Amino acid sequence: MADLRIDYCGIEFKNPIVTASGTFGFGEEDGEYTELSEYGGFSAKGLTRTPRPGNRAPRIAETPSGILNSVGLQNPGVESFAAEIMPELAKLDTHVIANMSGNTVEEYCEMAEILSETDTAIIEMNISCPNVKHGGLAFGTDARTVLELTEAVKKHCKKPLVVKLSPNVTSVADIAKAAEAGGADGVSLINTLLGMKIDINTRRPILANNTGGLSGPAVMPVAVRMVHEVYEAVKIPIIGMGGVMSASDALEFMIAGARLVALGTGMFVKPDLIIDVKQGIAEYMDKNGIKKAVDIVGTLELN
Amino acid sequence: MKKAHNCKLLAKREIAHGIFDFTVEAPEIAAAAQCGQFLHIECGGDVFLRRPISICDTDDNTVRFIFEIKGHGTELLAEKEPGDMINIMGPLGHGFELKPEYKKAIIIGGGIGVFPLYKLAKNIEADVFLGFRSKDRVVMEDEFSAAARSVTVGTDDGSYGYAGYIAGAAEEFIDNNGADIIFACGPLPMLKAVKNIAEARGIPCQISMEQRMGCGIGACLVCTCETGKEGMDGQVRVCKDGPVFYSTEVTLNG
Ligand SMILES: Cc1cc2nc3c(=O)[nH]c(=O)nc-3n(C[C@H](O)[C@H](O)[C@H](O)COP(=O)(O)OP(=O)(O)OC[C@H]3O[C@@H](n4cnc5c(N)ncnc54)[C@H](O)[C@@H]3O)c2cc1C
Ligand SMILES: Cc1cc2nc3c(=O)[nH]c(=O)nc-3n(C[C@H](O)[C@H](O)[C@H](O)COP(=O)(O)O)c2cc1C
Numbered sequence: 001m002a003d004l005r006i007d008y009c010g011i012e013f014k015n016p017i018v019t020a021s022g023t024f025g026f027g028e029e030d031g032e033y034t035e036l037s038e039y040g041g042f043s044a045k046g047l048t049r050t051p052r053p054g055n056r057a058p059r060i061a062e063t064p065s066g067i068l069n070s071v072g073l074q075n076p077g078v079e080s081f082a083a084e085i086m087p088e089l090a091k092l093d094t095h096v097i098a099n100m101s102g103n104t105v106e107e108y109c110e111m112a113e114i115l116s117e118t119d120t121a122i123i124e125m126n127i128s129c130p131n132v133k134h135g136g137l138a139f140g141t142d143a144r145t146v147l148e149l150t151e152a153v154k155k156h157c158k159k160p161l162v163v164k165l166s167p168n169v170t171s172v173a174d175i176a177k178a179a180e181a182g183g184a185d186g187v188s189l190i191n192t193l194l195g196m197k198i199d200i201n202t203r204r205p206i207l208a209n210n211t212g213g214l215s216g217p218a219v220m221p222v223a224v225r226m227v228h229e230v231y232e233a234v235k236i237p238i239i240g241m242g243g244v245m246s247a248s249d250a251l252e253f254m255i256a257g258a259r260l261v262a263l264g265t266g267m268f269v270k271p272d273l274i275i276d277v278k279q280g281i282a283e284y285m286d287k288n289g290i291k292k293a294v295d296i297v298g299t300l301e302l303n
Numbered sequence: 304m305k306k307a308h309n310c311k312l313l314a315k316r317e318i319a320h321g322i323f324d325f326t327v328e329a330p331e332i333a334a335a336a337q338c339g340q341f342l343h344i345e346c347g348g349d350v351f352l353r354r355p356i357s358i359c360d361t362d363d364n365t366v367r368f369i370f371e372i373k374g375h376g377t378e379l380l381a382e383k384e385p386g387d388m389i390n391i392m393g394p395l396g397h398g399f400e401l402k403p404e405y406k407k408a409i410i411i412g413g414g415i416g417v418f419p420l421y422k423l424a425k426n427i428e429a430d431v432f433l434g435f436r437s438k439d440r441v442v443m444e445d446e447f448s449a450a451a452r453s454v455t456v457g458t459d460d461g462s463y464g465y466a467g468y469i470a471g472a473a474e475e476f477i478d479n480n481g482a483d484i485i486f487a488c489g490p491l492p493m494l495k496a497v498k499n500i501a502e503a504r505g506i507p508c509q510i511s512m513e514q515r516m517g518c519g520i521g522a523c524l525v526c527t528c529e530t531g532k533e534g535m536d537g538q539v540r541v542c543k544d545g546p547v548f549y550s551t552e553v554t555l556n557g
Contacts, residue, residue, distance in 0.1 A: 022523070029522045029543075033305050033392065045524075053537045056557050058515045060525035062352050067517065071524050076535055206515075208557065216351060268518040269345070269353060271392065272306055 002285035004278065006040070006293045008237055008259050009160035009185045011121055013040035013095060015278055016293050017250065020241045020264030021046055021099035021124060021164070022071065026085045027092065033271035037093040038278070043262060044081070044089065046099045046126055047115075049107040051077040061197040061206035066216030066243070067265055068195050070209035073101055078111045086118040095121035099164070101129045102139075105149055109156040116158035123159045125150075128166040128191045128213075140166035140191075143178040150182025160185040162239065165230070167193050167219075172226045173233035180234045187230060188239035188262070190223045216265040217243040224256050231257025231298055245270070247280020254281075257298040307345075307392045308332060312385050313365060318442050321372040322415070323381050325389075326365050332393050333361040338423040339398030339511055339547045342368060343519035345390040346376040347383075354380065355516050355542070357419035357488075358394060366393075369418040369442075395519050396546050399423055399509055405484040410451070411473045411497055413489025417443055419511055420488055424450040429486070430476060431455070434469025434493065438462040470496035482506050491555060498550040508550040514541040529554045 004015035018041035026044050030036045054074025061068045075081070078100065089096045098120040102108035108125060115123050127140035127149065139145050150163060163179035165172055167190040176187050192213025197206045205211070223242025230238055240258025243265065244250050250261040266273050281293070290296060310327040318324045332342070336358050343353040354376045360367040372378050383389060401423075408429040412420045417433050424431055424447055431451040435441045437460045448454045455472050457465030465472045470493055473485075477500065487497040488511035501508030517523040521543030528541055531554040539545065539552065 023518075024522045025524060029520050031304055033307070033520050034522075035304060051535050053535060054524065054527070056529070057525070057527045059527065060515045060517050060523075062515075064349070065351055067352065069517070069523075069525055074524050074527075074538065265517075268523060269351065270307075271518070271520065 002282040002290065003292050004282060006259055008239075009122060009162070011095060011160070013260060015040040016254065016260050016281070017274055017277055018097065018239065018260050018262045019043050019267070020262035021097070021126070023264035023267060026081070027089055030092065034267060034274065038274045039094050040260065041095040041097050041121070042089065042092065043097040043099055043124060044085075045075055046073050046101045047075050047078045047081050047111065048073055048101055049078060049111055051075065051080065056208040058206055058208055059212070061212065063195070063197055063214065064218060066214055066218030067268075068197055068207060068212035068214055069192070070207045070212035072209065078114050082114050082118045086120060090119040097122045097124050097162070099124040099126055101126040103129060103132045105152050108149060108153050112153045112157040112161070116156070120159060122162055122186075123157055124162045124164050124188060125153060126164045126191065128164070128168070138166060138168065140175060141169050143174045146175050147178040147182040150179050150184050154183040162186040162188050164191055165189040165226075166191050167222060167226060173229045176230040176234045180236050184236060186237045186239065187234065188241065189230060190219065190226055190242045193219055193222070215243065217245055219243050220249060224252050227253055227258050228256040228300060244277070245273070247277045247284065250277050250281060251284055251296065254293075254296045255298070255300050257300070259294070259297050305392075307390050309388045310366070310391050312383050312387050312389055315383070315385055318369065319440055322369065322442060323372070324367065324369045325383075326367045327389060327391065328364060329366040329391060330364045332366050332391065333364060336361045336366065336394040336422075337398040338401070338426055339419055340394035340396050341419070341546060342366070342391050342393035343395055343516075344380065346379040348379045350376045350379055352376075352517065353392065353519060355519060357511070358422060359418040360422050360425070369415075371415045392519060396542055397544060399486055399511075399547050401427060402484075407481055407483045409473060409477060409482045409485045411470060411485065411487040411489070411493070413469060413493040414440070416487075416489030416493070416511070417447075420486065421446065421450070423486060428452050430480075432457070432469045432473040432476070434459065434489070435463075436460065468493065468496065470500060473497070474500050477504065477506070484509070487511070495555050498555060501550055509547050510550050510553070511546045512541050512548060512553065513546070516542050518542070529557050
């Protein structure tokens with residue numbers, strides 16, 4: 001029987017599949033249509049230093065094979081997460097990955113400190129956020145900024161730190177290298193691609209926020225290419241994501257170099273996707289005589 | 304744990320131009336369904352997201368829903384034929400709250416908003432007001448008449464029944480006969496009018512809302528609507544906290 005267990009940052013995951021941050025809230029809907037204990041890990045919704053009500057609706061627009069979202073990081077803030085939500089999540093039979101977003105280096109450091117005192121297994125740092133000190137340009141778009149931010153946060157972080165990379169950059173490999181040089185224990189990618197959808201009758205964007213992040217199958221080839229580039233560039237382990245709708249999609253990410261694979265938008269359409277994905281990976285392993293999941297990772301052979 | 308069901312389409316009828324009445328075999332959904340809840344339906348083909356459609360009626364084994372072709376998703380759904388399978392999640396959301404003290408119930412529906420009100424009309428004693436754009440858009444009049452204490456049908460253009468917006472007819476009725484609860488579903492301008500009528504008279508009012516949705520189960524936080532409250536209580540989820548809310552819980556501004 002295929003052994004789906006896999007090590008990530010020194011932590012054993014019972015299988016390589018986790019949720020993508022923001023696509024299953026804080027797990028409140030566990031057990032309705034999806035059993036979080038089926039997952040190796042659960043990446044919780046993005047947290048900010050203080051509570052955020054999020055953007056106005058509509059916050060979603062459908063696009064070919066995907067969606068644009070502009071939730072705007074609606075969340076109760078890191079302190080409320082640490083005090084009220086994390087103790088509940090700790091009861092789940094899965095590893096928790098707390099995801100944080102900041103507008104300043106100080107905010108990220110404070111959040112890392114607070115989250116380090118909780119039972120979260122890993123801290124995931126979303127760097128697709130505007131850096132208010134630098135005219136609102138996203139932290140994740142500049143290698144030097146990413147290096148300095150990661151170095152600073154590492155000093156306050158007692159858990160493995162995974163840096164979540166933005167695809168809205170010229171070279172994702174350069175950003176990954178900067179995160180590694182700054183001391184990151186892992187990287188996750190991809191976050192959403194910035195996009196816009198227009199209603200031709202009103203000549204206005206569908207999203208109240210005008211622009212939003214593209215996710216779903218539409219982004220998958222971009223995401224797989226980026227995971228491949230990052231795998232070639234760094235030694236730290238990768239969480240791959242972007243449009244996974246099946247076991248074969250997840251396997252593509254693993255072959256490209258991802259140790260863990262996240263399901264996000266796909267769950268909106270197929271709430272029990274995790275079951276099919278795990279089963280499909282196990283069948284693939286049995287068929288190909290692969291005993292351990294890690295033996296799939298990075299096995300890509302280029303033409 | 305609940306799961307999405309593959310349901311066989313048993314009957315299909317076009318009840319007005321572009322409006323389709325579907326009955327599917329879905330015993331689990333039928334058994335659990337409450338008035339005002341909805342289904343999240345896979346349309347097939349290249350349509351990515353599911354589409355939210357209200358439960359119109361249920362039987363022991365079957366669920367009925369009625370939808371209008373709006374865009375590509377509902378267009379593909381309308382191409383299904385009896386015998387075809389449709390993947391459906393449901394029943395979802397928080398439906399209408401029925402309380403024994405309600406004796407003078409008013410139901411107000413507009414356009415495609417009449418469909419989620421039918422099961423409700425069958426379950427309670429109510430005076431029903433249904434508004435449509437024009438005579439050729441009038442649907443389900445006979446069925447509502449069989450289910451309700453009284454039915455008033457109106458058209459915006461005056462081509463059939465009460466002439467003008469149906470909320471006006473309901474308002475006259477309420478001022479003459481009183482009401483202790485109002486249930487409403489329909490286009491936003493109608494809901495705003497009904498909210499004003501109810502709140503000006505201190506009558507509790509439950510309205511069913513629409514918003515663009517993702518997961519349909521409360522996890523992705525995209526289908527919010529505004530409550531008018533400060534901070535974190537400023538948004539509620541249409542798919543999970545709703546689609547039915549008391550009029551005082553939502554601003555109808557976004
Ligand atoms: C709780 C609820 C119950 C509903 N019940 C019914 C019903 O019983 N009968 C009926 O005819 N219609 C109903 N609707 C509206 C129906 O969901 C939309 O008409 C449908 O999603 C349009 O899809 P489309 O592909 O044809 O249109 P498109 O415009 O191509 O759809 C593009 C995207 O926008 C979304 N969208 C577009 N219009 C709406 C809308 N008004 N509300 C929510 N999402 C929208 C679609 O779901 C899709 O994701 C309901 C909506 C909600 C939220
Ligand atoms: C509704 C929604 C909310 C999201 N919220 C967050 C978030 O709070 N933090 C974050 O790092 N990524 C967030 N993401 C990005 C996802 O975690 C993921 O990187 C992206 O959607 C690609 O994966 P997918 O195509 O499988 O969804 C969000 C995505 C969606 C669709």
